[in-house]
Amino acid sequence: MPELPEVETTRRGLEPHLIQQTIKQIIIRKSHLRWPIPKEIQLAEKQIITKIWRRGKYLIIAVPTGNLLLHLGMSGCLRILPAETPVNKHDHVDIVLQNATCIRFTDPRRFGALLWLEQDPLQHKLLKNLGPEPLTEDFTAEYLFQKTRTKKRAIKEVIMDSQIVVGVGNIYAAEALFIAGIHPLRPANEITLINYKKLHLAIKEILAYAVKRGGTTIRDFLSSDGKPGYFKQELKVYGRQGDPCVKCAKPLKQIRQQNRATVFCSTCQK
């Protein structure tokens, strides 16, 4: 379940291994991911990788005539391995490089995606309506406040909406609301600018901290089963339903929103 920090950690881990490398071959073992992998993907073969960047949780690997667009979905991961490494059940794609390594895309639940884009990726329908990156200056408390004036939806749903802001998944949404002291069911249009300032800060802090910590696991990223993990022991509410709140010691509650678990403290979050 990669959230933005894991995707960014993956990007940083891959970057030095693939910049200026030539793609020798793209091996598709399972083309049916979230969407079928288009056969045009092979057009990337024999080309030099010039760049790997990220927009939201999408990764874009650029070659001169187009771009590979990757999403890790819920359970995907990308690793650099020797090209001859034996494959396991869920190793769906290898992007083999001329230097005898490969980028292996593994994804048990197959919610991930791999597409070929010849247009400007930012104009593609999957990317063009995305909200600001949470760690840039485009994302401000005033933006959140202004953007939510007509939204009666619960605040947790709103901050997880990628058209509002990208990269806030279920885990960090719950954590940020706890840090900000805001109840996850509060209608977004009822939240004051003061509270949006707290929430905005909490989102930035938690994501920046996780990216920073993710950076320390890049070593694992290169191992055969290395996946950057969550710092579960540092999560204050996610996965802790029934356990004592770290602030007031009362048991944390769990509800469901959009068919997803939300854990919160009914005393500390109003």
Next chain:
DNA sequence: CGAGGGACCTGGTTGC
């Protein structure tokens, strides 16, 4: 346009 819910998928856990 906003809101809500279905769909996609498999491994692990729980319950009978």
Next chain:
DNA sequence: TGCAACCAGGTCCCTC
């Protein structure tokens, strides 16, 4: 013990 039911979760897409 074996099998079924359920849960986890990102995000697109369809309907109202």
